[in-house]
Amino acid sequence: DAKTTQPPSMDCAEGRAANLPCNHSTISGNEYVYWYRQIHSQGPQYIIHGLKNNETNEMASLIITEDRKSSTLILPHATLRDTAVYYCIVHSGTYKYIFGTGTRLKVLA
Amino acid sequence: GAGVSQSPSNKVTEKGKDVELRCDPISGHTALYWYRQRLGQGLEFLIYFQGNSAPDKSGLPSDRFSAERTGESVSTLTIQRTQQEDSAVYLCASSHLTPGTSGAGGQFFGPGTRLTVL
Numbered sequence: 616d617a618k619t620t621q622p623p624s625m626d627c628a629e630g631r632a633a634n635l636p637c638n639h640s641t642i643s644g645n646e647y648v649y650w651y652r653q654i655h656s657q658g659p660q661y662i663i664h665g666l667k668n669n670e671t672n673e674m675a676s677l678i679i680t681e682d683r684k685s686s687t688l689i690l691p692h693a694t695l696r697d698t699a700v701y702y703c704i705v706h707s708g709t710y711k712y713i714f715g716t717g718t719r720l721k722v723l724a
Numbered sequence: 725g726a727g728v729s730q731s732p733s734n735k736v737t738e739k740g741k742d743v744e745l746r747c748d749p750i751s752g753h754t755a756l757y758w759y760r761q762r763l764g765q766g767l768e769f770l771i772y773f774q775g776n777s778a779p780d781k782s783g784l785p786s787d788r789f790s791a792e793r794t795g796e797s798v799s800t801l802t803i804q805r806t807q808q809e810d811s812a813v814y815l816c817a818s819s820h821l822t823p824g825t826s827g828a829g830g831q832f833f834g835p836g837t838r839l840t841v842l
Contacts, residue, residue, distance in 0.1 A: 649830055658728075658815050659767070661830030702766075712831070714759075714767035 619703045624719040627697075633690040635718050637703030640684045646706060648679060650688045652699040653717070659702065662688065693722045726750075728834035730816050736840045737806055745801045745837045749818030756799050757831060758791055759815040767815065773799060806841045813838050 620638040627633040639648065649664040663670055663677045665686075670677045676689040690697055702717040729748045737743050749756050758770040769783040773793040784790070788806075793799040803810055817831035 651830065658817070658833030658836050659831075661832060664830055712767070712769065716766055 618713075619705055619715060621701070621703055621715065621718045623716065624721070626721050626723055627690075627693045629695060629722050629724050630692055633693040633697065633720060633722070635688040635690075635701050635703075635720065636685065637688070638685045639703070639705045642683050642705050648677065648683075648686050649704045649706070649712075650675070650677065651702045651704065651714075652697075653702070654696075654699040659714075662701075693720075695722050695724060698722045728816055728818055728832055730814075730834040730837050732837060733835065734838045734840075736842065738842050739808060740805055742802065742804045743806055743839060745803075745814050745816075745839070747799045747801070747816030747818075747834060749797070749799070749816070750820075750832055752796075753818035753820050753832070754796050755819045755831075756793055757817045757819075758799070758801050759817070760785075760812045761815060761836070762812045770801070770814075803839075806839075808841045811839055811841045 618641060647664050647666050650662040651659040652662055653659045662674050663672055665677045665679055667679060667683060669679060677686060679686045688701060698721050700717040700719050702714050704712050706712065728750055731746045735743055754775045756773040759767040760770055761767050771784055771791045772780040775796065788804045791799060791801045801814060813836040815833055815836045817833040819831045
């Protein structure tokens, strides 16, 4: 499975869009990009996933570059409750998610 | 229930004792996973069950760890002769389809069991 690189931390003002980048330059054609978040003292929460097209759901949008070597998770209007560690995971048919250290997002009032 | 449930939520035990952790996956989810998360660290894969296939136990750290699953329902993770290094949050997750399968969603995690070995 491809390795991902994320910034260790980011701050975002409440009400503004939070854009969380992820690099996965070694991604292969059949590998999906998944995003999860983990709020303090809770289990990880699935957010969104995609293969090559941009995706949107009620929680977030996922923008995948045309070459698929990077992606951005967008929280359109961040709230204090979005403060969490965000994990970007790339994998294919295997199930052994490799959770790195993620990006610690802090939403500021 | 609507989500994955785990019990107990907290477990404090003495070194050398055995513990059993329970996971109830979302109904209808064929895949079940166990992870371990030490304080301040990422998730560490332990074991994976998919339907009636043989489980993948390759992530279990030692032979003191074992897990069972009854059909496509409850799973138990057993740690024998606990050590202080076993202290961590043990997370269970379930999913509907094999990850990577077209249309497969993500894994849904339970709240975890916080294990403290004194």
